Amino acid sequence: MTAPPNQQPPIDLLSGWPNPALLPAPxxxxxxxxxxxxxxxxxxxxxxxxxxxxxxxxxxxxxxxxxxxxxxxxxxxxxxxxxxxxxxxxxxxxxxxxxxxxxxxxxxxxxxxxxxxxxxxxxxxxxxxxxxxxxxxxxxxxxxxxxxxxxxxxxxxxxxxxxxxxxxxxxxxxxxxxxxxxxxxxxxxxxxxxxxxxxxxxxxxxxxxxxxxxxxxxxxxxxxxxxxxxxxxxxxxxxxxxxxxxxxxxxxxxxxxxxxxxxxxxxxxxxxxxxxxxxxxxxxxxxxxxxxxxxxxxxxxxxxxxxxxxxxxxxxxLDNYIQTVLQPAYSERYYALQGAIQEYLVPLGATVASPETVTGGYFIWLTLPTPLLAVDIVQRAQQEENLRLAPGTLFEAGSPQPPSDRFAGCLRLCFAWEEPRHLTEGVRRLARVLKHALE
Ligand SMILES: Cc1ncc(COP(=O)(O)O)c(C=O)c1O
Missing domain, CATH: 3.40.640.10 (Type I PLP-dependent aspartate aminotransferase-like (Major domain))
Structure with missing residues (x-):
């Protein structure tokens, strides 16, 4: 029997942390x-x-x-x-x-x-x-x-x-x-x-x-x-x-x-x-x-x-670790997340940047289909799908209270923490949340 969506194992696309498998303990x-x-x-x-x-x-x-x-x-x-x-x-x-x-x-x-x-x-x-x-x-x-x-x-x-x-x-x-x-x-x-x-x-x-x-x-x-x-x-x-x-x-x-x-x-x-x-x-x-x-x-x-x-x-x-472990591992995670976004979220109206020559780092910045609001989606994702996300409003310089609407339609997705298959699953969950919210 599969668990109800909100009791599935958590998926965390919020934390900007390296996955423990990528820590060079030896x-x-x-x-x-x-x-x-x-x-x-x-x-x-x-x-x-x-x-x-x-x-x-x-x-x-x-x-x-x-x-x-x-x-x-x-x-x-x-x-x-x-x-x-x-x-x-x-x-x-x-x-x-x-x-x-x-x-x-x-x-x-x-x-x-x-x-x-x-x-x-x-x-x-x-x-x-x-x-x-x-x-x-x-x-x-x-x-x-x-x-x-x-x-x-x-x-x-x-x-x-x-x-x-x-x-x-x-x-x-x-x-x-x-x-x-x-x-x-x-x-x-x-x-x-x-x-x-x-x-x-x-x-x-x-x-x-x-x-x-x-x-x-x-x-x-x-x-x-x-x-x-x-x-x-x-x-x-x-x-x-x-x-x-x-x-x-x-x-x-x-x-x-x-x-x-x-x-x-x-x-x-x-x-x-x-x-x-x-x-x-x-x-x-x-x-x-x-x-x-x-x-x-x-x-x-x-x-x-x-x-x-x-x-x-x-x-x-260190150089060897960066080139043979980190760059391949993070690029794999990045492609997994981008691929899932293209497959499940872009058809719903979400958009992401498509860098041409080089990319990197830990994150993908996603714009939600209008009129969805990130704070609402983040809350629903947690409640309905046990999925953690970061709303764009978190990243406003100067932390105005209440936040303005500059990044109200954006989400930051981190691909460093979760395994690639969980990234795909996380995006599937997010797609379900968006569909409900758009209904
Ligand atoms: C832009 C930026 N600066 C600083 C940090 C934190 O760096 P440190 O762990 O060296 O304090 C982070 C971590 O997420 C970051 O994204």
Missing amino acids: DLLRSATTVLTTPSIAHPGLLYGPDEGYEPLRAHVAKWLGAFYQPCNPISSGRICITGGASQNLACVMAVFTDPVYTRGVWMVDPTYHLAGRIIDDAGFAGRVRGVPEDDEGIDLAFLKSGLRAAEEKALAKGNTEPKFKPHRPWRKIYKYIIYAVPTFANPSTKVMSLGHREDLVRLARKYDALLVTDDVYDFLQWSPTPGGKLAAPEHACLPRLVDVDRYLDGGPIDEWGHAVSNGSFSKLLGPGLRTGWAEASEKIAYGLSQVGSSRSGGAPSQLCSTIIDQLLPSGT
Whole structure:
């Protein structure tokens, strides 16, 4: 006897988590064993670390990123600061490089990674976050430009010309604005910002003295959007990060600080429980990050994990894992979800983007047939089909209350957590929900 739909096993297309089968526990076990049985590694690993992070990992991350992004000049380890992951480091960026008054506000590409909002609120910017709409090339620059111009005029009229609460320190610069984006395989929309927009965005940041903070956490998870297709170079990034653009554009950075910081993370590559990532930026910014109060007191976060992860870089284990396990596994899941959407949801009037050359990340952003509302569908899916989904309203920058209707007809579907067959089954369940709702 089959279970009634609402008592079926749950299917979770909400959580942006890696499936446990994709966690490289055996590799980590080998690394941890080496670390803990080698006193010259175990002792520094178990003690307070340097503020900038475990030096061998900084050097190896610098080399590894250089091979993947191929920036105009090699990446020095001085450009790398080890972090507790992208979330933790966003908090550090806000703590070191913003002043709650002089920094006029935060712009977030909208829809945005929703959990970044709380971190920005914690830094004193609640109510001063503004969304910048995405366009086909990833960000509506005209909108941002006119917003920045207006904000600047207002700040100058108020005499807001120097930091109020953050005294001068040699390791920091206070920026006038923070602009937050996920330029490659964005969470939630999966969009990739074009190179032209990346360059114009860096120009804008320089003009308005804004710091671009990008969560570049999905860049390595890329594949052809066509089943059976192959990327020409899956071992290289599809586009330079904003931090790379800032190094070459118009003769290079306009001061020694630069205007971009890249937030990288091992969460989506090795496991979020490791709580380890890196920031890359100018050497001044990387050092400034390391001087955040909590690192001055405790040393860089995730010191022991840094020693363990470090074992996986020079040996090529991490690259091999990304190319032979993660890229094939995530692309399989992506094709399963896309295929099911085309088969079951598109005939009902749902739409999704069809990337042409490259795609990646963890998500597919789906627009429901009108007049359906995502909050209603999410509730019905849970009640009728034991299916978890994320409504588009969750991803509105600035969390307006009540939410506007910008993403009211959208759902974010994650393909990282469930097995491919459950992805197909999840979409079948969603199709039943949509049919009922459309009746
Ligand atoms: C855009 C984005 N930034 C940051 C994170 C969290 O990264 P971390 O685990 O390194 O804090 C996620 C995880 O979903 C994400 O999607």
